[in-house]
Amino acid sequence: MAETSDFKAEPPEGIDALGASSEGASLYQLIREDIIEGRLAANERLVVTDLARRHGTSTNPVREALQLLRGEGFVTFVPNRGARVRPIDQDFVRDIYEIGVLIEPALTRWFVNMATVEDIAELERIQGLIEENNFADTLRHSELDTAFHTVMYQRHYNRHAAELWWKHREVLRAVSRRFNFTLARRAAILREHRELIAHVKAGNADEAAELIARHVEGSGRHVLEHMRARNAARAG
Protein backbone atom coordinates (compact mmCIF):
# COMPACT_ATOMS: atom_id res chain seq x y z
CA MET A 1 0.00 0.00 0.00
CA ALA A 2 2.39 2.66 1.23
CA GLU A 3 0.88 5.97 0.25
CA THR A 4 -2.65 7.33 0.28
CA SER A 5 -1.08 9.41 3.02
CA ASP A 6 -3.15 12.46 2.34
CA PHE A 7 -6.16 12.34 0.17
CA LYS A 8 -6.45 13.79 -3.23
CA ALA A 9 -8.53 11.01 -4.68
CA GLU A 10 -6.23 9.69 -7.32
CA PRO A 11 -7.17 7.18 -9.94
CA PRO A 12 -6.31 3.54 -9.38
CA GLU A 13 -2.79 3.00 -10.54
CA GLY A 14 -2.27 1.95 -14.10
CA ILE A 15 -5.09 4.13 -15.27
CA ASP A 16 -3.50 6.84 -17.31
CA ALA A 17 -4.70 10.21 -16.24
CA LEU A 18 -5.64 10.55 -19.87
CA GLY A 19 -5.39 14.27 -20.13
CA ALA A 20 -1.65 14.47 -20.31
CA SER A 21 -1.02 16.82 -23.15
CA SER A 22 1.46 19.57 -22.54
CA GLU A 23 -0.77 22.45 -21.59
CA GLY A 24 -0.17 22.89 -17.89
CA ALA A 25 -3.54 21.59 -16.84
CA SER A 26 -4.57 20.20 -20.18
CA LEU A 27 -7.49 21.64 -21.97
CA TYR A 28 -9.12 18.27 -21.82
CA GLN A 29 -9.28 18.35 -18.06
CA LEU A 30 -10.49 21.93 -17.92
CA ILE A 31 -13.33 21.45 -20.35
CA ARG A 32 -14.21 18.16 -18.79
CA GLU A 33 -14.46 19.71 -15.35
CA ASP A 34 -16.60 22.49 -16.73
CA ILE A 35 -18.99 19.91 -18.09
CA ILE A 36 -19.11 17.65 -15.07
CA GLU A 37 -19.32 20.47 -12.57
CA GLY A 38 -22.17 21.96 -14.50
CA ARG A 39 -20.43 25.20 -15.41
CA LEU A 40 -21.26 24.44 -18.99
CA ALA A 41 -24.98 24.01 -19.41
CA ALA A 42 -26.49 20.87 -20.83
CA ASN A 43 -26.56 20.80 -24.61
CA GLU A 44 -24.62 24.03 -24.77
CA ARG A 45 -22.68 24.52 -27.96
CA LEU A 46 -18.96 24.15 -27.70
CA VAL A 47 -17.55 26.57 -30.21
CA VAL A 48 -13.95 25.85 -30.98
CA THR A 49 -12.83 29.43 -31.53
CA ASP A 50 -14.47 30.56 -28.29
CA LEU A 51 -12.84 27.86 -26.24
CA ALA A 52 -9.53 28.58 -27.89
CA ARG A 53 -9.76 32.25 -27.05
CA ARG A 54 -10.93 31.54 -23.52
CA HIS A 55 -8.00 29.26 -22.83
CA GLY A 56 -5.50 31.27 -24.74
CA THR A 57 -4.52 28.67 -27.30
CA SER A 58 -5.13 28.08 -30.93
CA THR A 59 -7.96 25.97 -32.18
CA ASN A 60 -6.16 22.72 -32.76
CA PRO A 61 -5.65 21.69 -29.15
CA VAL A 62 -9.30 22.45 -28.52
CA ARG A 63 -10.40 20.32 -31.41
CA GLU A 64 -8.38 17.42 -30.13
CA ALA A 65 -9.63 17.82 -26.60
CA LEU A 66 -13.19 17.77 -27.87
CA GLN A 67 -12.60 14.57 -29.78
CA LEU A 68 -11.16 13.01 -26.69
CA LEU A 69 -14.21 14.08 -24.74
CA ARG A 70 -16.40 12.70 -27.46
CA GLY A 71 -14.73 9.35 -27.15
CA GLU A 72 -15.37 9.39 -23.44
CA GLY A 73 -18.96 10.34 -23.97
CA PHE A 74 -19.01 13.82 -22.51
CA VAL A 75 -19.74 15.70 -25.69
CA THR A 76 -21.76 14.87 -28.76
CA PHE A 77 -20.87 15.74 -32.30
CA VAL A 78 -22.89 16.47 -35.38
CA PRO A 79 -20.89 16.68 -38.58
CA ASN A 80 -20.33 20.22 -39.75
CA ARG A 81 -22.18 21.51 -36.74
CA GLY A 82 -19.68 20.95 -34.03
CA ALA A 83 -19.89 19.78 -30.48
CA ARG A 84 -22.41 20.06 -27.68
CA VAL A 85 -22.27 19.30 -24.01
CA ARG A 86 -23.83 15.98 -23.24
CA PRO A 87 -26.32 16.68 -20.49
CA ILE A 88 -25.47 15.08 -17.17
CA ASP A 89 -29.05 14.63 -16.17
CA GLN A 90 -30.95 12.18 -14.05
CA ASP A 91 -30.96 9.57 -16.76
CA PHE A 92 -27.22 9.86 -17.13
CA VAL A 93 -26.67 9.44 -13.40
CA ARG A 94 -29.14 6.61 -13.13
CA ASP A 95 -27.45 4.79 -15.97
CA ILE A 96 -24.01 4.92 -14.48
CA TYR A 97 -24.98 4.06 -10.95
CA GLU A 98 -26.97 1.10 -12.18
CA ILE A 99 -23.88 -0.10 -13.94
CA GLY A 100 -22.02 0.38 -10.70
CA VAL A 101 -24.52 -1.79 -8.91
CA LEU A 102 -23.69 -4.54 -11.37
CA ILE A 103 -19.93 -4.17 -11.42
CA GLU A 104 -18.84 -3.15 -7.97
CA PRO A 105 -20.07 -6.28 -6.21
CA ALA A 106 -17.84 -8.34 -8.46
CA LEU A 107 -14.85 -6.13 -7.74
CA THR A 108 -15.61 -6.33 -4.06
CA ARG A 109 -15.91 -10.07 -4.09
CA TRP A 110 -12.45 -10.33 -5.55
CA PHE A 111 -11.06 -7.89 -3.03
CA VAL A 112 -12.43 -9.82 -0.09
CA ASN A 113 -10.60 -12.89 -1.27
CA MET A 114 -7.36 -11.03 -1.88
CA ALA A 115 -7.26 -8.53 0.94
CA THR A 116 -4.08 -8.39 2.98
CA VAL A 117 -3.71 -7.28 6.57
CA GLU A 118 -2.35 -3.99 5.29
CA ASP A 119 -5.39 -3.50 3.10
CA ILE A 120 -7.69 -3.93 6.03
CA ALA A 121 -5.62 -1.61 8.17
CA GLU A 122 -5.79 0.96 5.41
CA LEU A 123 -9.55 0.63 5.17
CA GLU A 124 -9.89 1.09 8.90
CA ARG A 125 -7.59 4.07 8.87
CA ILE A 126 -9.60 5.78 6.18
CA GLN A 127 -12.84 4.86 7.87
CA GLY A 128 -11.42 6.44 11.04
CA LEU A 129 -10.77 9.67 9.16
CA ILE A 130 -14.23 9.55 7.66
CA GLU A 131 -15.84 9.22 11.06
CA GLU A 132 -13.56 11.86 12.49
CA ASN A 133 -14.57 14.25 9.75
CA ASN A 134 -18.17 13.17 10.13
CA PHE A 135 -19.35 15.06 7.06
CA ALA A 136 -18.23 18.38 8.51
CA ASP A 137 -16.21 19.03 5.38
CA THR A 138 -18.25 17.42 2.66
CA LEU A 139 -15.53 17.79 0.08
CA ARG A 140 -13.13 15.98 2.33
CA HIS A 141 -15.68 13.31 2.93
CA SER A 142 -16.03 12.80 -0.78
CA GLU A 143 -12.28 12.40 -1.18
CA LEU A 144 -12.04 10.00 1.72
CA ASP A 145 -14.97 7.94 0.55
CA THR A 146 -13.42 7.66 -2.88
CA ALA A 147 -10.13 6.62 -1.32
CA PHE A 148 -11.92 3.97 0.69
CA HIS A 149 -13.34 2.32 -2.36
CA THR A 150 -10.17 2.83 -4.34
CA VAL A 151 -8.31 0.69 -1.84
CA MET A 152 -10.66 -2.11 -2.72
CA TYR A 153 -10.65 -1.82 -6.48
CA GLN A 154 -7.16 -0.55 -7.08
CA ARG A 155 -5.45 -3.81 -7.74
CA HIS A 156 -8.22 -5.69 -9.41
CA TYR A 157 -7.01 -7.61 -12.41
CA ASN A 158 -9.81 -6.35 -14.60
CA ARG A 159 -8.43 -2.97 -15.52
CA HIS A 160 -11.38 -2.19 -17.76
CA ALA A 161 -13.82 -2.64 -14.95
CA ALA A 162 -11.70 -0.61 -12.56
CA GLU A 163 -11.32 2.13 -15.12
CA LEU A 164 -15.02 2.16 -15.78
CA TRP A 165 -15.69 2.41 -12.09
CA TRP A 166 -13.29 5.31 -11.76
CA LYS A 167 -14.79 7.21 -14.66
CA HIS A 168 -18.26 6.85 -13.24
CA ARG A 169 -17.04 7.70 -9.81
CA GLU A 170 -15.63 10.99 -10.98
CA VAL A 171 -18.93 11.98 -12.48
CA LEU A 172 -20.94 11.04 -9.43
CA ARG A 173 -18.49 12.80 -7.19
CA ALA A 174 -18.77 16.01 -9.15
CA VAL A 175 -22.54 15.86 -9.29
CA SER A 176 -22.99 15.11 -5.61
CA ARG A 177 -20.61 17.88 -4.66
CA ARG A 178 -23.49 20.25 -5.14
CA PHE A 179 -25.66 18.51 -2.56
CA ASN A 180 -25.56 17.83 1.14
CA PHE A 181 -25.94 14.42 2.65
CA THR A 182 -29.17 13.76 4.46
CA LEU A 183 -28.90 12.49 8.00
CA ALA A 184 -30.30 9.16 6.99
CA ARG A 185 -27.74 8.81 4.25
CA ARG A 186 -24.89 9.76 6.55
CA ALA A 187 -25.87 7.09 9.02
CA ALA A 188 -26.24 4.52 6.27
CA ILE A 189 -22.81 5.29 4.84
CA LEU A 190 -21.03 4.93 8.16
CA ARG A 191 -22.92 1.80 9.05
CA GLU A 192 -22.36 0.14 5.72
CA HIS A 193 -18.69 0.94 5.68
CA ARG A 194 -18.22 -0.56 9.12
CA GLU A 195 -20.23 -3.58 8.15
CA LEU A 196 -18.20 -3.95 5.00
CA ILE A 197 -14.93 -3.95 6.91
CA ALA A 198 -16.33 -6.63 9.16
CA HIS A 199 -17.22 -8.75 6.15
CA VAL A 200 -13.78 -8.28 4.69
CA LYS A 201 -12.17 -9.33 7.93
CA ALA A 202 -14.36 -12.38 8.13
CA GLY A 203 -13.77 -13.21 4.49
CA ASN A 204 -17.48 -13.14 3.69
CA ALA A 205 -17.23 -12.37 0.01
CA ASP A 206 -20.87 -12.91 -0.79
CA GLU A 207 -22.14 -10.78 2.05
CA ALA A 208 -19.69 -8.04 1.19
CA ALA A 209 -20.76 -8.10 -2.44
CA GLU A 210 -24.41 -7.91 -1.54
CA LEU A 211 -23.72 -5.09 0.86
CA ILE A 212 -21.85 -3.12 -1.76
CA ALA A 213 -24.75 -3.53 -4.13
CA ARG A 214 -27.04 -1.97 -1.54
CA HIS A 215 -24.44 0.68 -0.78
CA VAL A 216 -24.11 1.78 -4.39
CA GLU A 217 -27.83 1.57 -4.91
CA GLY A 218 -28.42 3.76 -1.88
CA SER A 219 -25.83 6.26 -2.98
CA GLY A 220 -27.35 6.46 -6.44
CA ARG A 221 -30.86 6.91 -5.12
CA HIS A 222 -29.65 9.63 -2.82
CA VAL A 223 -28.06 11.61 -5.61
CA LEU A 224 -31.07 11.13 -7.83
CA GLU A 225 -33.44 12.34 -5.13
CA HIS A 226 -31.40 15.49 -4.75
CA MET A 227 -31.39 16.07 -8.48
CA ARG A 228 -35.11 15.54 -8.66
CA ALA A 229 -35.72 17.91 -5.79
CA ARG A 230 -33.59 20.59 -7.34
CA ASN A 231 -35.22 20.22 -10.70
CA ALA A 232 -38.64 20.43 -9.12
CA ALA A 233 -37.62 23.55 -7.24
CA ARG A 234 -36.21 25.08 -10.38
CA ALA A 235 -39.29 24.27 -12.40
CA GLY A 236 -42.10 24.99 -9.99
Next chain:
Amino acid sequence: MAETSDFKAEPPEGIDALGASSEGASLYQLIREDIIEGRLAANERLVVTDLARRHGTSTNPVREALQLLRGEGFVTFVPNRGARVRPIDQDFVRDIYEIGVLIEPALTRWFVNMATVEDIAELERIQGLIEENNFADTLRHSELDTAFHTVMYQRHYNRHAAELWWKHREVLRAVSRRFNFTLARRAAILREHRELIAHVKAGNADEAAELIARHVEGSGRHVLEHMRARNAARAG
Protein backbone atom coordinates in the same frame (compact mmCIF):
# COMPACT_ATOMS: atom_id res chain seq x y z
CA MET B 1 -39.40 -3.46 -34.93
CA ALA B 2 -39.90 -3.15 -38.65
CA GLU B 3 -36.53 -3.71 -40.25
CA THR B 4 -33.64 -5.98 -39.41
CA SER B 5 -34.72 -7.36 -42.76
CA ASP B 6 -31.26 -8.28 -43.84
CA PHE B 7 -28.45 -8.36 -41.41
CA LYS B 8 -25.68 -5.88 -41.26
CA ALA B 9 -25.39 -5.79 -37.49
CA GLU B 10 -26.24 -2.21 -36.79
CA PRO B 11 -25.83 -0.55 -33.46
CA PRO B 12 -28.85 -0.23 -31.20
CA GLU B 13 -30.72 2.89 -32.19
CA GLY B 14 -29.78 6.06 -30.44
CA ILE B 15 -26.17 5.13 -30.36
CA ASP B 16 -24.45 7.50 -32.65
CA ALA B 17 -22.18 5.71 -35.03
CA LEU B 18 -19.57 8.04 -33.62
CA GLY B 19 -17.36 8.17 -36.63
CA ALA B 20 -19.37 10.65 -38.59
CA SER B 21 -16.83 13.14 -39.78
CA SER B 22 -16.96 14.04 -43.39
CA GLU B 23 -14.34 11.76 -44.89
CA GLY B 24 -16.30 9.19 -46.83
CA ALA B 25 -15.63 6.33 -44.45
CA SER B 26 -14.17 8.39 -41.66
CA LEU B 27 -10.61 7.92 -40.69
CA TYR B 28 -11.79 7.00 -37.26
CA GLN B 29 -13.57 3.92 -38.51
CA LEU B 30 -10.71 2.88 -40.75
CA ILE B 31 -8.06 3.08 -38.09
CA ARG B 32 -10.35 1.50 -35.55
CA GLU B 33 -11.00 -1.45 -37.83
CA ASP B 34 -7.30 -1.83 -38.45
CA ILE B 35 -6.75 -2.08 -34.73
CA ILE B 36 -9.62 -4.39 -33.90
CA GLU B 37 -9.03 -6.65 -36.84
CA GLY B 38 -5.40 -6.95 -35.91
CA ARG B 39 -4.02 -5.40 -39.07
CA LEU B 40 -2.13 -3.01 -36.83
CA ALA B 41 0.06 -4.92 -34.43
CA ALA B 42 -0.23 -4.53 -30.71
CA ASN B 43 1.71 -1.59 -29.35
CA GLU B 44 2.60 -0.47 -32.82
CA ARG B 45 3.37 3.20 -33.12
CA LEU B 46 0.76 5.29 -34.83
CA VAL B 47 2.69 8.00 -36.59
CA VAL B 48 0.49 10.84 -37.60
CA THR B 49 2.28 11.75 -40.81
CA ASP B 50 2.32 8.13 -41.95
CA LEU B 51 -1.37 7.67 -41.36
CA ALA B 52 -2.09 10.93 -43.09
CA ARG B 53 -0.11 9.91 -46.13
CA ARG B 54 -1.62 6.47 -46.15
CA HIS B 55 -5.16 7.81 -46.12
CA GLY B 56 -4.46 10.73 -48.36
CA THR B 57 -5.33 13.50 -45.97
CA SER B 58 -3.46 16.04 -43.95
CA THR B 59 -2.45 15.40 -40.39
CA ASN B 60 -5.23 17.18 -38.58
CA PRO B 61 -8.01 14.70 -39.27
CA VAL B 62 -5.66 11.94 -38.19
CA ARG B 63 -4.85 13.68 -34.96
CA GLU B 64 -8.50 14.09 -34.16
CA ALA B 65 -9.30 10.50 -35.02
CA LEU B 66 -6.53 9.35 -32.72
CA GLN B 67 -7.85 11.42 -29.86
CA LEU B 68 -11.26 9.95 -30.41
CA LEU B 69 -9.80 6.48 -30.33
CA ARG B 70 -7.92 7.37 -27.22
CA GLY B 71 -11.14 8.36 -25.54
CA GLU B 72 -12.60 5.03 -26.49
CA GLY B 73 -9.60 3.20 -25.20
CA PHE B 74 -8.22 1.78 -28.44
CA VAL B 75 -4.99 3.73 -28.48
CA THR B 76 -2.72 4.94 -25.73
CA PHE B 77 -0.89 8.22 -25.65
CA VAL B 78 2.36 9.32 -24.14
CA PRO B 79 2.94 13.05 -24.18
CA ASN B 80 5.36 14.14 -26.87
CA ARG B 81 5.74 10.58 -27.99
CA GLY B 82 2.51 10.00 -29.76
CA ALA B 83 0.06 7.17 -29.97
CA ARG B 84 0.32 3.42 -29.86
CA VAL B 85 -2.11 0.64 -30.57
CA ARG B 86 -3.59 -0.70 -27.40
CA PRO B 87 -3.06 -4.43 -27.62
CA ILE B 88 -6.25 -6.44 -27.91
CA ASP B 89 -4.85 -9.38 -26.04
CA GLN B 90 -6.27 -12.06 -23.83
CA ASP B 91 -6.48 -9.76 -20.86
CA PHE B 92 -8.37 -7.24 -22.89
CA VAL B 93 -10.86 -9.81 -24.07
CA ARG B 94 -11.24 -11.37 -20.66
CA ASP B 95 -11.92 -7.96 -19.15
CA ILE B 96 -14.69 -7.06 -21.50
CA TYR B 97 -16.42 -10.40 -21.50
CA GLU B 98 -16.39 -10.45 -17.73
CA ILE B 99 -18.09 -7.09 -17.78
CA GLY B 100 -20.57 -8.58 -20.20
CA VAL B 101 -21.31 -11.36 -17.78
CA LEU B 102 -22.23 -8.74 -15.22
CA ILE B 103 -24.24 -6.43 -17.42
CA GLU B 104 -26.05 -8.58 -19.94
CA PRO B 105 -28.11 -10.51 -17.41
CA ALA B 106 -29.56 -7.24 -16.16
CA LEU B 107 -30.40 -6.14 -19.69
CA THR B 108 -31.95 -9.51 -20.36
CA ARG B 109 -34.05 -9.43 -17.23
CA TRP B 110 -35.53 -6.15 -18.32
CA PHE B 111 -36.18 -7.47 -21.80
CA VAL B 112 -38.04 -10.50 -20.56
CA ASN B 113 -40.42 -8.27 -18.66
CA MET B 114 -40.94 -5.94 -21.60
CA ALA B 115 -40.93 -8.28 -24.56
CA THR B 116 -43.82 -7.98 -26.98
CA VAL B 117 -45.21 -10.66 -29.23
CA GLU B 118 -43.38 -9.02 -32.10
CA ASP B 119 -40.11 -9.16 -30.22
CA ILE B 120 -40.47 -12.85 -29.66
CA ALA B 121 -41.43 -13.42 -33.26
CA GLU B 122 -38.34 -11.50 -34.32
CA LEU B 123 -36.14 -13.58 -32.05
CA GLU B 124 -37.58 -16.76 -33.47
CA ARG B 125 -37.17 -15.53 -36.98
CA ILE B 126 -33.51 -14.73 -36.42
CA GLN B 127 -32.96 -17.98 -34.59
CA GLY B 128 -34.49 -19.72 -37.61
CA LEU B 129 -31.97 -18.05 -39.88
CA ILE B 130 -29.16 -18.97 -37.52
CA GLU B 131 -30.14 -22.61 -37.57
CA GLU B 132 -30.66 -22.51 -41.29
CA ASN B 133 -27.18 -21.11 -41.77
CA ASN B 134 -25.86 -23.54 -39.19
CA PHE B 135 -22.41 -21.94 -39.05
CA ALA B 136 -21.82 -22.59 -42.74
CA ASP B 137 -21.05 -18.93 -43.28
CA THR B 138 -19.39 -17.92 -40.05
CA LEU B 139 -19.50 -14.25 -40.87
CA ARG B 140 -23.19 -14.47 -41.41
CA HIS B 141 -23.58 -16.33 -38.19
CA SER B 142 -21.77 -13.57 -36.39
CA GLU B 143 -24.07 -10.96 -37.85
CA LEU B 144 -27.16 -12.95 -37.02
CA ASP B 145 -26.05 -13.67 -33.52
CA THR B 146 -25.39 -9.99 -32.96
CA ALA B 147 -28.81 -9.16 -34.33
CA PHE B 148 -30.37 -11.68 -31.99
CA HIS B 149 -28.95 -10.00 -28.94
CA THR B 150 -29.56 -6.55 -30.32
CA VAL B 151 -33.27 -7.28 -30.40
CA MET B 152 -33.09 -7.83 -26.69
CA TYR B 153 -31.00 -4.86 -25.69
CA GLN B 154 -32.03 -2.36 -28.30
CA ARG B 155 -34.71 -0.58 -26.37
CA HIS B 156 -33.31 -0.83 -22.90
CA TYR B 157 -33.68 2.41 -20.99
CA ASN B 158 -30.08 2.37 -19.83
CA ARG B 159 -28.38 3.73 -22.91
CA HIS B 160 -24.99 3.66 -21.30
CA ALA B 161 -25.21 -0.01 -20.59
CA ALA B 162 -26.50 -0.75 -24.08
CA GLU B 163 -23.75 1.33 -25.62
CA LEU B 164 -21.15 -0.39 -23.52
CA TRP B 165 -22.47 -3.75 -24.60
CA TRP B 166 -22.34 -2.72 -28.22
CA LYS B 167 -18.80 -1.44 -27.99
CA HIS B 168 -17.64 -4.66 -26.41
CA ARG B 169 -19.61 -6.69 -28.84
CA GLU B 170 -17.86 -5.11 -31.77
CA VAL B 171 -14.49 -5.99 -30.37
CA LEU B 172 -15.42 -9.57 -29.61
CA ARG B 173 -16.98 -9.96 -33.01
CA ALA B 174 -13.83 -8.78 -34.73
CA VAL B 175 -11.59 -10.97 -32.64
CA SER B 176 -13.65 -14.09 -33.03
CA ARG B 177 -13.90 -13.57 -36.75
CA ARG B 178 -10.47 -15.10 -36.99
CA PHE B 179 -11.55 -18.36 -35.36
CA ASN B 180 -13.91 -21.18 -36.11
CA PHE B 181 -16.54 -22.40 -33.72
CA THR B 182 -15.89 -25.74 -32.15
CA LEU B 183 -18.65 -28.29 -32.47
CA ALA B 184 -19.31 -28.14 -28.77
CA ARG B 185 -19.67 -24.39 -28.90
CA ARG B 186 -22.00 -24.57 -31.88
CA ALA B 187 -24.27 -26.94 -30.06
CA ALA B 188 -24.22 -24.82 -26.94
CA ILE B 189 -25.09 -21.66 -28.83
CA LEU B 190 -28.09 -23.18 -30.55
CA ARG B 191 -29.30 -24.85 -27.38
CA GLU B 192 -28.95 -21.75 -25.26
CA HIS B 193 -30.68 -19.55 -27.78
CA ARG B 194 -33.63 -21.89 -27.95
CA GLU B 195 -33.75 -22.17 -24.21
CA LEU B 196 -33.59 -18.42 -23.92
CA ILE B 197 -36.55 -17.95 -26.23
CA ALA B 198 -38.48 -20.40 -24.13
CA HIS B 199 -37.71 -18.43 -21.00
CA VAL B 200 -38.74 -15.20 -22.65
CA LYS B 201 -42.01 -16.73 -23.74
CA ALA B 202 -42.66 -18.02 -20.24
CA GLY B 203 -41.64 -14.75 -18.69
CA ASN B 204 -38.96 -16.36 -16.58
CA ALA B 205 -36.73 -13.33 -16.10
CA ASP B 206 -34.43 -14.89 -13.54
CA GLU B 207 -33.84 -18.05 -15.51
CA ALA B 208 -33.22 -16.04 -18.65
CA ALA B 209 -30.74 -13.82 -16.86
CA GLU B 210 -28.87 -16.76 -15.45
CA LEU B 211 -28.81 -18.42 -18.81
CA ILE B 212 -27.40 -15.33 -20.47
CA ALA B 213 -24.67 -15.16 -17.87
CA ARG B 214 -23.68 -18.69 -18.81
CA HIS B 215 -24.03 -17.91 -22.49
CA VAL B 216 -21.70 -14.92 -22.32
CA GLU B 217 -19.31 -16.76 -20.07
CA GLY B 218 -19.17 -19.64 -22.49
CA SER B 219 -18.67 -17.36 -25.45
CA GLY B 220 -15.84 -15.56 -23.68
CA ARG B 221 -14.12 -18.76 -22.69
CA HIS B 222 -14.40 -20.02 -26.21
CA VAL B 223 -12.72 -16.97 -27.67
CA LEU B 224 -10.03 -17.01 -25.01
CA GLU B 225 -9.26 -20.66 -25.66
CA HIS B 226 -8.78 -19.92 -29.32
CA MET B 227 -6.52 -17.01 -28.55
CA ARG B 228 -4.51 -19.11 -26.16
CA ALA B 229 -4.17 -21.88 -28.68
CA ARG B 230 -3.03 -19.54 -31.36
CA ASN B 231 -0.54 -17.85 -29.12
CA ALA B 232 0.83 -21.19 -28.05
CA ALA B 233 1.16 -22.26 -31.65
CA ARG B 234 2.87 -19.03 -32.54
CA ALA B 235 5.29 -19.28 -29.64
CA GLY B 236 6.10 -22.94 -29.51
Next chain:
DNA sequence: ACGCGATAAATCGTACATTGTTTATGGGGA
Protein backbone atom coordinates in the same frame (compact mmCIF):
# COMPACT_ATOMS: atom_id res chain seq x y z
C1' DA C 1 -46.52 36.47 -42.91
C1' DC C 2 -43.39 33.67 -45.68
C1' DG C 3 -39.87 32.20 -48.67
C1' DC C 4 -35.31 33.68 -50.50
C1' DG C 5 -30.91 35.41 -51.17
C1' DA C 6 -26.91 37.76 -49.11
C1' DT C 7 -23.97 37.86 -45.24
C1' DA C 8 -21.92 36.22 -41.09
C1' DA C 9 -20.10 32.49 -38.47
C1' DA C 10 -18.22 28.13 -37.52
C1' DT C 11 -16.43 23.68 -38.95
C1' DC C 12 -13.04 21.16 -41.42
C1' DG C 13 -8.93 20.53 -44.06
C1' DT C 14 -4.18 22.18 -45.43
C1' DA C 15 0.26 24.10 -44.69
C1' DC C 16 3.79 25.61 -41.72
C1' DA C 17 6.64 26.73 -37.29
C1' DT C 18 8.25 25.19 -33.04
C1' DT C 19 9.65 22.09 -29.65
C1' DG C 20 10.86 17.87 -27.89
C1' DT C 21 12.59 13.02 -28.82
C1' DT C 22 15.21 9.56 -31.08
C1' DT C 23 18.87 8.03 -33.70
C1' DA C 24 23.27 8.39 -35.96
C1' DT C 25 28.00 9.91 -35.73
C1' DG C 26 32.45 10.76 -34.18
C1' DG C 27 36.09 11.51 -30.88
C1' DG C 28 38.43 10.29 -26.57
C1' DG C 29 39.77 6.99 -23.12
C1' DA C 30 40.69 2.29 -21.41
Next chain:
DNA sequence: TCCCCATAAACAATGTACGATTTATCGCGT
Protein backbone atom coordinates in the same frame (compact mmCIF):
# COMPACT_ATOMS: atom_id res chain seq x y z
C1' DT D 1 39.92 -2.41 -30.94
C1' DC D 2 36.00 -1.48 -28.38
C1' DC D 3 33.03 1.08 -25.37
C1' DC D 4 31.08 5.38 -23.75
C1' DC D 5 29.42 9.68 -24.03
C1' DA D 6 28.73 14.10 -26.19
C1' DT D 7 26.95 16.23 -30.06
C1' DA D 8 24.41 16.90 -34.16
C1' DA D 9 21.06 15.77 -37.45
C1' DA D 10 16.69 13.54 -38.60
C1' DC D 11 12.25 12.79 -37.06
C1' DA D 12 7.83 13.34 -35.11
C1' DA D 13 4.54 15.58 -31.83
C1' DT D 14 2.42 19.79 -30.71
C1' DG D 15 0.88 24.49 -31.63
C1' DT D 16 -0.27 28.39 -34.96
C1' DA D 17 -2.23 30.39 -39.00
C1' DC D 18 -5.14 30.39 -42.90
C1' DG D 19 -8.33 29.18 -46.73
C1' DA D 20 -12.33 26.49 -48.26
C1' DT D 21 -16.89 24.72 -47.47
C1' DT D 22 -20.91 24.18 -44.93
C1' DT D 23 -24.43 25.95 -41.93
C1' DA D 24 -26.93 29.61 -39.56
C1' DT D 25 -28.88 34.35 -39.48
C1' DC D 26 -31.11 38.22 -40.95
C1' DG D 27 -33.32 41.53 -43.88
C1' DC D 28 -35.72 42.17 -48.06
C1' DG D 29 -39.33 41.67 -51.43
C1' DT D 30 -43.54 39.73 -52.63
